[in-house]
Amino acid sequence: MRSLRTGFRGTGLSLAAVVTGAALLLTAPVAHAADTPLRDLAAAKGKVIGTAVTGSKLTGSYGDIAGAQFNSLTPGNAMKWGSVEPTQGSFNWTEADQIVAFAQAHNQQVRGHTLAWHSQNPSWLTNGTWTSAQLSTLLQNHINTEVGRYKGKIAAWDVVNEPFNEDGTYRSTLWYNGLGANYIANALTWARAADPAAKLYINDYNVEGVNAKSTALYNLVKSLKAAGVPIDGVGLQAHLILGQVPATLQQNIQRFADLGVDVAITELDVRMALPADSTKLAQQAADYKAVLAACVAVTRCVNVTVWGFTDSDSWVPSTFPGYGAATPYDENYAPKPAYYAIAEALGGGTTTPPTGACTATYAVGSQWNTGFTGQVTIACSGASLSSWHANWTFGAGQQVTQAWNAICTQSGTAVSCANASYNGSVPDGGSVSFGFNGSWSGSNPVPTVTLG
Numbered sequence: 001m002r003s004l005r006t007g008f009r010g011t012g013l014s015l016a017a018v019v020t021g022a023a024l025l026l027t028a029p030v031a032h033a034a035d036t037p038l039r040d041l042a043a044a045k046g047k048v049i050g051t052a053v054t055g056s057k058l059t060g061s062y063g064d065i066a067g068a069q070f071n072s073l074t075p076g077n078a079m080k081w082g083s084v085e086p087t088q089g090s091f092n093w094t095e096a097d098q099i100v101a102f103a104q105a106h107n108q109q110v111r112g113h114t115l116a117w118h119s120q121n122p123s124w125l126t127n128g129t130w131t132s133a134q135l136s137t138l139l140q141n142h143i144n145t146e147v148g149r150y151k152g153k154i155a156a157w158d159v160v161n162e163p164f165n166e167d168g169t170y171r172s173t174l175w176y177n178g179l180g181a182n183y184i185a186n187a188l189t190w191a192r193a194a195d196p197a198a199k200l201y202i203n204d205y206n207v208e209g210v211n212a213k214s215t216a217l218y219n220l221v222k223s224l225k226a227a228g229v230p231i232d233g234v235g236l237q238a239h240l241i242l243g244q245v246p247a248t249l250q251q252n253i254q255r256f257a258d259l260g261v262d263v264a265i266t267e268l269d270v271r272m273a274l275p276a277d278s279t280k281l282a283q284q285a286a287d288y289k290a291v292l293a294a295c296v297a298v299t300r301c302v303n304v305t306v307w308g309f310t311d312s313d314s315w316v317p318s319t320f321p322g323y324g325a326a327t328p329y330d331e332n333y334a335p336k337p338a339y340y341a342i343a344e345a346l347g348g349g350t351t352t353p354p355t356g357a358c359t360a361t362y363a364v365g366s367q368w369n370t371g372f373t374g375q376v377t378i379a380c381s382g383a384s385l386s387s388w389h390a391n392w393t394f395g396a397g398q399q400v401t402q403a404w405n406a407i408c409t410q411s412g413t414a415v416s417c418a419n420a421s422y423n424g425s426v427p428d429g430g431s432v433s434f435g436f437n438g439s440w441s442g443s444n445p446v447p448t449v450t451l452g
């Protein structure tokens with residue numbers, strides 16, 4: 001076995017006397033989903049709870065959770081122009097169709113994403129040289145084709161995505177540069193014509209709090225409404241950083257609602273520096289709860305969508321190296337504290353994950369006059385972990401002197417052992433063990449171990 005860390009001085013262990021110790025089974029927090037699915041809790045509040053999805057993954061546990069917990073799906077990439085028309089005039093609707101069919105089979109809404117954006121456009125479009133008239137026709141045809149194809153099947157479209165810079169000026173894009181700001185009104189008008197029943201949104205990021213960018217969006221929506229342009233809602237993406245939910249989130253949602261449009265939180269995630277630990281996950285839960293609570297508090301905030309429900313299907317790690325764990329479920333589909341926070345904000349009973357699914361067993365292996373070896377086994381059944389801390393308090397004069405397969409620290413009588421880089425994952429039905437050498441005097445009682 002590999003010795004990971006020797007946080008404590010060796011004690012010159014002797015193997016003179018050997019005594020087999022006792023084992024004690026103790027329960028740990030985590031990992032059954034709440035009794036009532038999020039979608040039912042949301043419905044009872046008059047809200048919709050959604051997730052972005054990848055079509056190819058909609059089977060097995062991923063499909064089960066997406067179908068059971070959410071009543072709205074957003075294709076994470078499948079409806080973007082680059083996905084549906086990779087070659088001009090040659091369409092690929094496979095993944096988009098699959099997601100729409102899955103949603104219909106599971107009685108879910110679909111949020112269409114997205115029609116006029118500067119990113120993920122096909123190369124034939126971005127590399128082409130177009131007159132304004134040609135560009136306008138291309139955009140109109142694209143909207144007609146895509147919105148028309150899914151007419152009656154899409155609850156809301158992100159018609160225009162990310163039109164603003166941080167300072168509230170218009171972003172320099174294919175559309176703005178070629179067509180001027182009027183492309184926004186035109187895109188909305190064309191979308192309305194193609195599917196009169198779909199709610200039409202403008203969607204952007206860093207517009208969650210009151211700031212220059214959200215104020216520019218506010219002013220745009222106000223002027224569109226005044227001009228009679230069909231605009232039904234604003235999407236606040238909410239790609240947030242741990243501990244940084246804007247204090248003005250609810251106020252901002254309310255000011256848009258007061259303009260007479262709906263508001264949706266369209267792409268919620270809360271990223272953190274990796275590795276995740278129990279403190280960060282608790283903060284993340286508080287952040288998710290704050291966002292949900294702000295939406296629940298405003299009648300016209302109609303939908304909260306997470307941008308991927310599992311850490312195994314999140315854009316964050318590849319875009320922000322060293323960051324991740326941004327979604328409500330871990331990579332093994334175990335609900336995280338954030339999941340329970342969402343449930344509670346939607347009126348569910350508890351933020352405390354049920355106990356008993358993952359357990360920690362502490363055993364004294366051998367014991368001699370001044371020393372002993374200990375082993376802790378973490379086992380999961382009906383649950384899983386992506387990282388763990390095993391914590392206990394020694395009851396007598398015990399001291400961890402050397403640990404392996406975990407990183408242990410001891411302060412006074414309090415011991416905390418974190419997973420190593422390679423054994424944080426404990427799958428459903430699996431277990432992980434770590435060991436340590438310790439010294440003792442007087443007695444060597446078995447402590448209570450908790451998982452965090």
Ligand code: G3I
Nearest residue numbers: 052076077113114119120161205237239267307314315319
């Ligand atoms: O499909 C290819 C695959 O064939 C290839 O092997 C792989 C190699 O990199 O790339 C795959 O494409 C990736 C695609 O996601 C599908 O996974 C692209 O590289 C990658 O750039 C793309 O990222 C997407 C990103 O938009 C692009 O800006 C994310 O999945 C998607 O979640 C993200 O979503 C956006 C919203 O649309 C708008 N708001 C911000 C949000 C996060 O960036």
